Amino acid sequence: MTMLEVTDLSVSFRTQAGTVRAVDKMNFSVAPGQTLAIVGESGSGKSQTVMAAMGLLANNGEVEGSVKFDGRELIGMKSGDLNKIRGQDMAMIFQDPMTSLNPYLRVEDQMVEVLMFHKNMKRKEAIDRSEEMLKTVHLPDPRRILRRYPHELSGGQRQRVMIAMALLCDPKVLIADEPTTALDVTVQAQMLKLFAELTDKFNTALIIITHDLGVVAGLADEMMVMYAGRVVEKGSVDELFYDPRHPYTFGLLHSTPHVQQGRDRLAPIKGLPPNLTNLPPGCAFNPRCAFRFDRCVKERPALIVREHNRLSACFYEGEMTEHDMEEDLVHDREKDVAAT
Structure with a gap:
């Protein structure tokens, strides 16, 4: 059973520098009890994908394609109907809780408001439910x-x-945007266990x-x-970690700090992500x-099915x-030295 299904989703923004295609023909689905991770550098299109699905794009954003929640099409849905789904059936945890929480309201008021709006609860019942949920998250x-205030x-x-x-309204789909950013490693571990x-x-x-990638x-x-708005590889976590089939996935894995005997430095991905208004010809990477x-x-490579139903x-x-990777970096450094 598929709870959220995204088909050919594209997101574009009109800017002074031209049209930016932040997400290009995205396809994925997630089922109850399943966890899908969307990975990539800043600007790769991760957040805009889910913001489009939630109907939370900026005013200059345009969406094409389909996003279906439990069989219901969300793209083009009236705001009133969409509001009934957001927060109740689909919920999102934003990257920075300090800016997402209202600094002028106590935690109680903010939680109670959600329940009174979506569940029509009386205030006393909503307070009890809020207390119960705070216990649930330990x-x-x-x-x-x-x-307390935030x-x-x-x-x-x-x-x-x-x-x-x-989680107050028992959502069927939960989206967490960089949920462990700015948390120390002990709290990060607690968050992952909680999820x-x-x-x-x-x-x-x-x-x-x-x-x-530790998350x-x-x-x-x-x-x-994701890279430059497109999916470049998709599969099970075990397959992609132990046998990546795209150089970008390989680069991400090998530029992540980890303990390994005989390895005294990282192998970074050279260069910077491309300008989305002026992508290089062929493969963007x-x-x-x-x-x-x-x-x-x-030529731009298509996303095709490989062995074990994975995509690359x-x-x-x-x-x-x-x-x-290291040899390629050495050659680049030699070119830079020769140029000077």
Whole structure:
């Protein structure tokens, strides 16, 4: 059973520099109890994908394609009908809880408002439900938390409050945008454990947007890698971690700090993400790719099905090693030195 289905979703923005296509022909689905991770650098289109699905794009944004929640089309839905779904059936945890929570209202008022609007609860019933949900996200002394303003809470406490607010109405789809950003590693581990508990307890379909592959490894079932607005690889987390088939996925994995005997430095992805108003010809990743060849510069690879039903958009089919990346970086440094 599919709870959220996205088909050929494209998102464009009108800017002074021209039209920016932030998301290009995105396709994915997520089922109850499943966790999908959307991974990529800043500007790759991760957040705009889910903002479009939630109907929260900026005024200069335009959407094409289809987003169906439980069989109902969300693109073009009237705002009143969409508001009934947002917060109740679909909920989103935003990246920065300090800016997402209203600094002028106590936590109690903000949580109670959600329940009174979506569930038509009386205030006393809504307060009890809010306290119960704060216990669910393992916040001690929930009555005290309810009386606090956001600035009186720690970063981890605010993040838990945001999760509790998102879960108040038992949503069927939960979207978390960079949920562990700016949290220390201990709190991050607690958040990941909490998400795993919640998906198991409520059978919620969870979408995690992140650039932190450590989050993906410990939580997600499937991983979708985005670059310059397009999906470049998609498959199970185990397959993509242990056998990546796109150089960008390979680069992300090998530019992530981890303990490994004999490895004393990172192998970074060279260069910067492209300007979306002026993408390079061929594959958008080719200027940064250590495995590119002539075809990559002339032709854009399609996202096609590989073995085990995984998807990849790359012409290169050989083995990828860290040595190849390091050699490519060395050659670039030699060119820079020669040029000076």
